[in-house]
Amino acid sequence: MPYRWWPATLAALVGITADEVLQALGAERRRPIPGHALGIPALSVWARTAAGRPLIVIVKHQGELEWGIIGARHMSAEELAEFEQWEGTAS
Secondary structure (H helix, E strand, C coil): EEEEEEEEHHHHCCCHHHHHHHHHHHCCCEEEEEEECCCCCEEEEECCCCCCEEEEEEEEEEEEEEEEEEEECCCCCHHHHHHHHHHHCCC
């Protein structure tokens, strides 16, 4: 599935590389959670990078099979605990 970077997103990444974001989006096991970001419908994707780093990537559907990457951040301790619980129960 093609992903496009929102121009401000790349500039706003702090402590996360663009490659890590793409690794999380391409992870075999990822947890998509519908919601809103910046007042628009979006999807948060909870996943791990190839090195196992847990990230949350926010994407917005832009049509057909295209998604715009609008943000990425590290999971909080609480989010990581929730994600690890999901990992233990997800098949």
